[in-house]
Amino acid sequence: MVNDATTPTGPVLAGVDQGGQEYVVRCAAEQAALHDVPLHLLHVAEHHGTPAQGAEVVAPLEGIVRTEFPGVSVTTEAVSGRASAVLVERSALASWTVVGHRGSGGFSRLPLGSVSWQVATHAAGPVIVVRPGDTPPDPEKRVVAGVDVADSSGISSHALDVAFAEAALRGASLELVHGSFHLGETPTGPGMAAPDFDVLDEAVRAALREEADKRRDRYPGVPVRLHAERLRAATLLAEASRGAVLLVVGSHGRSGLRRLLLGSVSSEVLHTAACPVAVVHTTHPG
Structure with missing residues (x-):
């Protein structure tokens, strides 16, 4: 549906x-x-x-x-x-x-x-x-969606809705992917303590589960896998795209400049993904 x-x-x-x-x-x-x-x-x-x-x-x-x-x-x-x-x-x-x-x-x-x-x-x-060669001869029935749980506007709801719908139409599973590596999380000075990464990681997984649960009734036939790592988001998405049929990313650049509307992660995966990339605009580009 x-x-x-x-x-x-x-x-x-x-x-x-x-x-x-x-x-x-x-x-x-x-x-x-x-x-x-x-x-x-x-x-x-x-x-x-x-x-x-x-x-x-x-x-x-x-x-x-x-x-x-x-x-x-x-x-x-x-x-x-x-x-x-x-x-x-x-x-x-x-x-x-x-x-x-x-x-x-x-x-x-x-x-x-x-x-x-x-x-x-x-x-x-x-x-x-x-692009040529994006899709392997026998791709996995798997759609990948990039999820930014730190986005101040909330998780890209429209992009996730599209990802679930595309997975349902293809009879595919859906992999929700979140990458979160920031140099600012690594202590560099004396006496500086690293944050509790276990707590941070569980918060991410909880946010992903919540988004999946919101859509479970609408898409009961779509198996969902949660994938969160402490790795650059664009790098993790490029890796996850290998063998997939589609990678879905939201377009919600934080700059007011038109040339930056895609946002840095979405921009990068357009160059590095190993499968077709669906760009879903959160707001109209104008």
Whole structure:
């Protein structure tokens, strides 16, 4: 059962580019099939490209959907413009937006392409960022959700609702992951005592159990595992994503700057996760 907060109200929108986009289309088509909504493939021709040339891009991708996902209603479109701006605008009418992880510039530590980054940051609804090789041939039926129990606004309730719903739709288990390593917790001066980590860790586990219990009646068929370690959150999430079908993170950056809306952990896992990453905005980016 999918509750009202996570029920799609529009098609899945897939932004596709030239070459090697089959993985994006298959991920988007699967998402559309799971939610029983249409799929819209959109190519935005930038620079010297034309909509006519864009039609040649989307035609074979439409063929993949019709062949491999016959139950999914698919439409295509090619327009001219700036890809990130068009996709962000169109995301307001989509239940999900799916984009590829297209890096540039030769910086291995910053492999996320600018279009994917802009869409993940500014889209009106949830976004899935996927790249070639993200999903192993036989992935575990496991969804991972990053949980920040120290967030002053409370645990990201909407992101957790989405994570439970996605696990239920996939017949998957759900792993709630919290990482909490801070240099400030390590005493450095004479006479300084370390905090009682056992007490802190139990408080974290209690908070995770409480969130799981809130959703148990709505999602009784979703097995939940709690995973909390004294490790950097982004590092722990990247490790947990190996073999998973989806990693769900909330977007609630504490800065008022648009470029920082994702928050540091969500930003990092977009570059390091080993499976598709679903970014769920806690508040509208504006």
